[in-house]
Amino acid sequence: MAEETKNKNPEIVGFACSFCTFKASEMAGSLRLKYPEGVKLIQVPCSSRVDPAFVIKAIFEGADGVFVAGCHPGDCHFIKGNYYTRRKIVALKEMFDAFSMKDKLRLFWVSAAEARRFIDKVTTFYNDIKEKKNEGEKA
Amino acid sequence: MKGKKLKTGEIENALNRFLNDEQHLVLGFKKDESDVSHQIFKDSLDHYSLLNPVFGANAALYLRRLFSKGSQVMLMLRPCEIRAYIELHKLTQIEREDVIAVSIDCPGTVSSKEKKDDVPTEAGQLAEYFKSSDSMRWACSVCSEKRGVVGDAGIRIDNVGNYWVIPYTDKGEILLSLVQGEPEDVPPELLVGETKRTDKFQVDMATFKKDFEKCIMCMNCRDMCPVCYCIDCVFHGDEYIPKGDALFNKIFRTGSTKMPRGKELFHLIRMYHVSQTCVGCGACEEACPQGIPLTKYFKGVSERLQSIFSYMSGRSFDETIPYVTFIEDELKDATD
Numbered sequence: 001m002a003e004e005t006k007n008k009n010p011e012i013v014g015f016a017c018s019f020c021t022f023k024a025s026e027m028a029g030s031l032r033l034k035y036p037e038g039v040k041l042i043q044v045p046c047s048s049r050v051d052p053a054f055v056i057k058a059i060f061e062g063a064d065g066v067f068v069a070g071c072h073p074g075d076c077h078f079i080k081g082n083y084y085t086r087r088k089i090v091a092l093k094e095m096f097d098a099f100s101m102k103d104k105l106r107l108f109w110v111s112a113a114e115a116r117r118f119i120d121k122v123t124t125f126y127n128d129i130k131e132k133k134n135e136g137e138k139a
Numbered sequence: 140m141k142g143k144k145l146k147t148g149e150i151e152n153a154l155n156r157f158l159n160d161e162q163h164l165v166l167g168f169k170k171d172e173s174d175v176s177h178q179i180f181k182d183s184l185d186h187y188s189l190l191n192p193v194f195g196a197n198a199a200l201y202l203r204r205l206f207s208k209g210s211q212v213m214l215m216l217r218p219c220e221i222r223a224y225i226e227l228h229k230l231t232q233i234e235r236e237d238v239i240a241v242s243i244d245c246p247g248t249v250s251s252k253e254k255k256d257d258v259p260t261e262a263g264q265l266a267e268y269f270k271s272s273d274s275m276r277w278a279c280s281v282c283s284e285k286r287g288v289v290g291d292a293g294i295r296i297d298n299v300g301n302y303w304v305i306p307y308t309d310k311g312e313i314l315l316s317l318v319q320g321e322p323e324d325v326p327p328e329l330l331v332g333e334t335k336r337t338d339k340f341q342v343d344m345a346t347f348k349k350d351f352e353k354c355i356m357c358m359n360c361r362d363m364c365p366v367c368y369c370i371d372c373v374f375h376g377d378e379y380i381p382k383g384d385a386l387f388n389k390i391f392r393t394g395s396t397k398m399p400r401g402k403e404l405f406h407l408i409r410m411y412h413v414s415q416t417c418v419g420c421g422a423c424e425e426a427c428p429q430g431i432p433l434t435k436y437f438k439g440v441s442e443r444l445q446s447i448f449s450y451m452s453g454r455s456f457d458e459t460i461p462y463v464t465f466i467e468d469e470l471k472d473a474t475d
Contacts, residue, residue: 051373052408053408056404060401062393074467080465084465087448087462088462090473091415098443099342099344100344101344108475109474121475125475
């Protein structure tokens with residue numbers, strides 16, 4: 001946002017829990033499933049490692065969208081990490097809502113076996129962002 | 140509600156009795172000829188003032204990392220300062236053991252930047268003054284908790300101008316026992332009442348950028364914020380806002396950049412980090428050399444974020460800060 005993004009295709013930064021979502025993305029690779037090139041995954045040891053400062057930083061460094069993805073509630077490798085994530089990201093979403101940019105952030109729960117769900121979620125998010133971006137350019 | 144009515148000069152006598160012990164201190168306000176400011180009193184009071192109509196800094200700032208045992212400090216402060224103290228206690232920055240926190244009803248304050256000499260320091264006169272003048276700080280005019288109902292004891296003011304000491308905890312009884320007189324029923328009508336909450340805060344990025352255009356990144360707002368307590372702030376070093384070589388490397392990679400860069404980043408990250416603990420005292424705005432309406436943003440965002448978890452910063456010692464706790468069965472619509 002601070003720096004103008006030159007290319008038309010959006011860039012999306014994803015923070016993926018190394019036990020679930022990152023494993024799901026690896027599985028998607030071995031199943032030869034494709035997800036958009038603009039999605040850049042960052043592996044984190046647990047979704048609760050994501051300080052909302054990372055998300056804000058990513059957006060101000062030029063990402064068009066950010067998602068945080070972790071294990072389903074109750075399935076956390078560290079027992080309760082994703083409960084904290086849920087609270088933190090819900091609050092962050094509320095803050096983004098106050099600044100009218102709620103659509104830039106999403107939270108997913110994807111387990112290690114849900115490669116298709118991962119592809120589905122990421123592609124939908126990518127397409128939504130792309131649509132918004134193109135609309136903005138036309139207007 | 141039982142409390143003791145204070146006769147004229149009785150609070151000074153009570154605090155002097157408290158200060159007779161060598162290990163006892165009082166943090167309150169001192170009235171000079173031209174100024175009212177924070178003062179830590181030892182041995183005896185001197186030009187003591189119960190109310191301070193001028194807001195310069197939040198005194199909870201001076202209490203951070205107060206862990207020593209054996210002394211006793213009595214805080215005679217505004218409700219927003221006591222609430223910041225309670226938040227700092229939850230963040231393990233202050234030990235509660237040696238502190239007696241007394242919140243005093245606050246009719247409102249004027250900014251230290253536009254200080255006028257004619258502002259009275261007596262409650263009734265001050266309330267009258269604010270009725271006839273619009274010099275009250277913005278943060279105070281939208282403050283929803285000006286009542287002295289937090290901490291160990293409170294000093295409330297009734298409509299006639301009498302001061303009442305009301306204990307809330309066992310420690311508050313210490314102050315009550317120092318005051319002479321018999322406990323009576325406190326009148327239900329008080330000078331400073333409950334205030335309704337304002338509308339939900341909502342802006343867009345364009346307004347936000349315009350408001351913060353003047354920011355020079357001095358970070359005074361961070362340094363003067365009572366609850367922004369991290370010793371190792373994320374904005375120390377080059378990680379979040381590059382300087383020097385790191386900045387030049389970054390510009391070679393990304394292209395021309397307006398300076399100072401990262402102000403929106405700095406303020407949004409700080410806004411999130413203090414969101415659950417912000418007491419809306421407006422010390423950040425007071426410290427800002429550029430006159431940015433910081434309280435509007437920080438207070439607005441923190442009220443929205445606190446309302447998700449039905450939390451209010453500094454309301455009580457028992458509530459946990461929402462980010463460090465959770466309920467398993469909540470926030471069903473969190474995911475997209």
